[in-house]
Structure formats: C-alpha cells, structure tokens
Amino acid sequence: MMENNVSHINMAVIRGAVHAGTGNTALNKILACGNVPSIFNDLYKRYEKMVGEAIEKEAKASCKRAAILQRDLVIKNIEKLSDELPQEIVSDIYPHYIDLKASRLLVMVQDFVQG
Numbered sequence: 283m284m285e286n287n288v289s290h291i292n293m294a295v296i297r298g299a300v301h302a303g304t305g306n307t308a309l310n311k312i313l314a315c316g317n318v319p320s321i322f323n324d325l326y327k328r329y330e331k332m333v334g335e336a337i338e339k340e341a342k343a344s345c346k347r348a349a350i351l352q353r354d355l356v357i358k359n360i361e362k363l364s365d366e367l368p369q370e371i372v373s374d375i376y377p378h379y380i381d382l383k384a385s386r387l388l389v390m391v392q393d394f395v396q397g
Contacts, residue, residue, distance in 0.1 A: 288332070292321065296329040300337075354395045 299309040306326040
C-alpha cells in the first residue's frame with residue numbers, strides 16, 4: 283500500500299533494519315536469502331532519513347514527557363518534605379519553596395502536568 287509516495291512495506295523493512303542496526307548491504311543479503319528483490323541504496327537512504335526523523339521526533343517528545351514527570355515528582359516530594367520537616371529546616375533547604383508557594387507557580391505547574 284502506498285501513501286504520499288511511501289510504501290508501507292518498504293518503510294517497515296527499513297525501520298526494522300534501522301532498529302536492528304544493519305545497513306543496506308546487510309538488509310539486501312537477508313532479502314536475497316528469501317529470494318526478495320534488493321533495495322537500492324538511494325531508496326534505502328530516503329526511507330532511512332524518514333525513519334530517523336520519526337525516531338528523533340518521538341525521542342524529543344519522550345524526553346519532554348520524562349522531564350515534566352520528573353519535575354512533578356520533585357515538586358510533590360518537596361511538598362511532602364516541607365509538610366514533615368520543621369519550618370526553619372525547610373527554609374534552609376528549600377529557600378525558594380515559600381516563594382513558589384506564594385506565587386502559586388506550584389499550582390500552575392501541577393495544572394500543566396495534569397492537563
């Protein structure tokens with residue numbers, strides 16, 4: 283099946299090759315063993331570029347999600363520790379926590395993470 287001049291079969295095969303860490307030569311050797319026509323190098327490179335861009339885009343999105351989750355966990359742990367520790371220790375350890383709480387930035391961050 284083709285969509286926007288992209289073969290889903292070619293895309294899947296090349297995505298598998300990229301995932302396995304093989305290049306065009308190794309892929310063509312495997313295809314030859316199955317009596318399947320080889321893939322020309324420029325076609326392989328074109329699909330490899332598309333696959334690479336998709337992987338990079340997802341990696342960036344994944345890192346962003348992880349950073350937001352990490353920030354949320356840090357804020358929750360700071361809140362928990364701030365509730366359990368004496369106030370003078372809290373102000374020494376987290377000098378900006380009171381400012382965060384007062385400016386309601388903490389609530390805005392939590393709303394952003396949840397929403």
